[in-house]
Amino acid sequence: xxxxxxxxxxxxxxxxxxxxxxxxxxxxxxxxxxxxxxxxxxxxxxxxxxxxxxxxxxxxxxxxxxxxxxxxxxxxxxxxxxxxxxxxxxxxxxxxxxxxxxxxxxxxxxxxxxxxxxxxxxxxxxxxxxxxxxxxxxxxxxxxxxxxxxxxxxxxxxxxxxxxxxxxxxxxxxxxxxxxxxxxxxxxxxxxxxxxxxxxxxxxxxxxxxxxxxxxxxx
Amino acid sequence: xxxxxxxxxxxxxxxxxxxxxxxxxxxxxxxxxxxxxxxxxxxxxxxxxxxxxxxxxxxxxxxxxxxxxxxxxxxxxxxxxxxxxxxxxxxxxxxxxxxxxxxxxxxxxxxxxxxxxxxxxxxxxxxxxxxxxxxxxxxxxxxxxxxxxxxxxxxxxxxxxxxxxxxxxxxxxxxxxxxxxxxxxxxxxxxxxxxxxxxxxxxxxxxxxxxxxxxxxxx
DNA sequence: AATAAATTTTAGGCAAATCTAAAAATGATT
DNA sequence: AATCATTTTTAGATTTGCCTAAAATTTATT
Ligand SMILES: [Mn+2]
Ligand SMILES: [Mn+2]
Ligand SMILES: [Mn+2]
Ligand SMILES: [Mn+2]
Numbered sequence: 195x196x197x198x199x200x201x202x203x204x205x206x207x208x209x210x211x212x213x214x215x216x217x218x219x220x221x222x223x224x225x226x227x228x229x230x231x232x233x234x235x236x237x238x239x240x241x242x243x244x245x246x247x248x249x250x251x252x253x254x255x256x257x258x259x260x261x262x263x264x265x266x267x268x269x270x271x272x273x274x275x276x277x278x279x280x281x282x283x284x285x286x287x288x289x290x291x292x293x294x295x296x297x298x299x300x301x302x303x304x305x306x307x308x309x310x311x312x313x314x315x316x317x318x319x320x321x322x323x324x325x326x327x328x329x330x331x332x333x334x335x336x337x338x339x340x341x342x343x344x345x346x347x348x349x350x351x352x353x354x355x356x357x358x359x360x361x362x363x364x365x366x367x368x369x370x371x372x373x374x375x376x377x378x379x380x381x382x383x384x385x386x387x388x389x390x391x392x393x394x395x396x397x398x399x400x401x402x403x404x405x406x407x408x409x410x411x412x413x
Numbered sequence: 414x415x416x417x418x419x420x421x422x423x424x425x426x427x428x429x430x431x432x433x434x435x436x437x438x439x440x441x442x443x444x445x446x447x448x449x450x451x452x453x454x455x456x457x458x459x460x461x462x463x464x465x466x467x468x469x470x471x472x473x474x475x476x477x478x479x480x481x482x483x484x485x486x487x488x489x490x491x492x493x494x495x496x497x498x499x500x501x502x503x504x505x506x507x508x509x510x511x512x513x514x515x516x517x518x519x520x521x522x523x524x525x526x527x528x529x530x531x532x533x534x535x536x537x538x539x540x541x542x543x544x545x546x547x548x549x550x551x552x553x554x555x556x557x558x559x560x561x562x563x564x565x566x567x568x569x570x571x572x573x574x575x576x577x578x579x580x581x582x583x584x585x586x587x588x589x590x591x592x593x594x595x596x597x598x599x600x601x602x603x604x605x606x607x608x609x610x611x612x613x614x615x616x617x618x619x620x621x622x623x624x625x626x627x628x629x630x631x632x
Numbered sequence: 633a634a635t636a637a638a639t640t641t642t643a644g645g646c647a648a649a650t651c652t653a654a655a656a657a658t659g660a661t662t
Numbered sequence: 663a664a665t666c667a668t669t670t671t672t673a674g675a676t677t678t679g680c681c682t683a684a685a686a687t688t689t690a691t692t
Contacts, residue, residue, distance in 0.1 A: 200649065221670060234650055236671055241648090253657060253670060284528040294522050301516045309503040419679065440640055453680055455641055460678090472640060472687055 195245065199300050202269050203228060204238050205247060208258055209266035214333075216263065218255035267331040273299035274320035275310050281321040282314060288321040289363035322363070323354015323373055323409055337411035342389065342402055344379050350410040351376055357407040366408070369398065377410075414464065418519050421488050422447060423457050424466060427477055428485035433552075435482065437474035486550040487526075492518035493539035494529050500540040501533060507540040508582035541582070542573015542592055542628055556630035561608065561621055563598050569629040570595055576626040585627070588617065596629075 197205070207227045211219045221239065225232045243250040247262035258266060276298040280291040308329060311317075318334040320326055325333045337353035344350055352375045355366060371377075371393065380390040380397065387402035416424070426446045430438045440458065444451045462469040466481035477485060495517040499505040505513075527548060530536075537553040539545055544552045556572035563569055571594045574585060590596070590612065599609040599616065606621035 198648080222668095230649095231651065232670060233652080233672080237649075280525070284525070284532055286524075286528070290524075294520065294525055297520045297522075298517075301513070301520075303513050303516075305505075305509075306499070306503070306513055309505070313503055417678080441638095449679095450681065451640060452642080452682080456679075 196302075197247075197265060200238070201242065201245075201247070202265065202300060204235075204242060205258065205262050205266040206269050208248065208256060209263065209270070212257060216257050218257055220255055224256075264331055267327050267333075269299050271327045271329075271331075272301070272307055274324060274326040275307065275314060275317070277320045277322070278314050278317050278326070279310060282317075287363075287367070289360040289367070291321060292358065292360075319354065319373075321373070322358045323352075324358075337409040339410055340406045341379065341391075341400070341408040341410050342387070342405035344410055346379055346381065348412065349376060349378060350412065352408060353411050354409040355407055356409065362404075362407060365404070369400075370394075370396075371408075415521075416466075416484060419457070420461065420464075420466070421484065421519060423454075423461060424477065424481050424485040425488050425492075427467065427475060428482065428489070431476060435476050437476055439474055443475075483550055486546050486552075488518050490546045490548075490550075491520070491526055493543060493545040494526065494533060494536070496539045496541070497533050497536050497545070498529060501536075506582075506586070508579040508586070510540060511577065511579075538573065538592075540592070541577045542571075543577075556628045558629055559625045560598065560610075560619070560627040560629050561606070561624035563629055565598050565600065567631065568595060568597060569631065571627060572630050573628040574626055575628065581623075581626060584623070588619075589613075589615075590627075 204224065207224050208219050211223050211227060221232050221235050224239075225235045228235070239248065239250045239256050242248045242256075242262070246259055247265065248256045248258055250256040273295045276295040277288075277291040280286040280294060281288055286294075311329070316328075317326055319336065323336065325336045327333045340356065341350070352371055352373055354373065355362065375393065377391050377393040380392050382389050383399075387405075389400050389402070389405050391398055391400055423443065426443050427438050430442050430446060440451050440454050443458075444454045447454070458467065458469045458475050461467045461475075461481070465478055466484065467475045467477055469475040492514045495514040496507075496510040499510040499513060500507055530548070535547075536545055538555065542555065544555045546552045559575065560569070571590055571592055573592065574581065594612065596610050596612040599611050601608050602618075606624075608619050608621070608624050610617055610619055
């Protein structure tokens, strides 16, 4: 079945909100994420239900069906592959690629997606460290430890960012932090929970808000 | 001004039909090219005129304005760059890329287009030998000699194909002819105007219909 | 010039996706 | 339990792009 661009975006939105365990999603949450009105969402929910892409009972909320989830994951795969392409091959900054990928993710060609993946070396993570599902829809495991919860003095590797807004991405880049970089937490300030970081030979301070948006792992 | 995908396709269609000299275009011709109905085209013509993208008088025909032409050429540039990418970087066959490029051509990002062009080495011609306009909309000159009109015995280089249908592209590929290949016309059969070709060490016969769809030049 | 054929436009409708305003259902608070 | 607030749905419109059938215009043919 051939989905419209709009339907695809709704499925992706529901997938993001409900998380991997497919919780029930509120109509308002979808409206907010897609920057539209609840009434509009209700219309689309009825339509998606009629196409068996979501489970939906009026006033109860919505949840992706297996098919709906497969569609959503497929689009997410394309989105993250294109972001990787834009950064790795065309030299875009990681803060510039999301909006372009938002368009490219809707291009329909199984063969294109798989050729692109192959061309990129079947990457497991996109430029923001987000996991790229494989052709069967399976996500690689990614670091779930954030910098604010890390042990003092431990060697850590930067694996990704939780917040992908251009503001945060620009800030992290300005600090000179890149994916794969190694760093240590030297101390946590009791007053405001800001942390002191050692990165290369430099030391600098990071707010708790920034720290909790950076994924790290020991390997 | 932000054009819809549909509007872009109409502009491109009018550009193709009217040729470089911007002749008046019949409503029916547009309908046929876009596989739609004349009544639908009329609606769109009024809309495009109101946006100053075409000149249009009822019953007289339509013609792109300067802005309209710039838009059309910009989309064509993207189309041909993406086709080049698909063949050169992703290893697609030249008969497979048109439909995918038809989607990719509508992705909106000046920066993406120019980065892509640069990544491909600012190609002048696409995989079918069609000229790729530069960022200012200027087309490179391409061979306009077709194989059916070539001199006997002259060394010729294959520069492109006039017909880009998958059937013809597959046929040419099956014959082992690629862009840039060198060949000679050994004789023309008076009966059906078919021609005898020498290509590498092989000789084979080509129908007049095939020959007139292959562009060649002496250089 | 009159008629026939073709092209093109107009009229009227339909489906998708959106909106605002009003009604209905649910949940929270006295 | 009754009331108030929030969430969600319904009702009624709008815009875009498309359709069919009928009318108007242009072009070709007697
Ligand atoms: Mn993104
Ligand atoms: Mn999208
Ligand atoms: Mn093409
Ligand atoms: Mn197109």
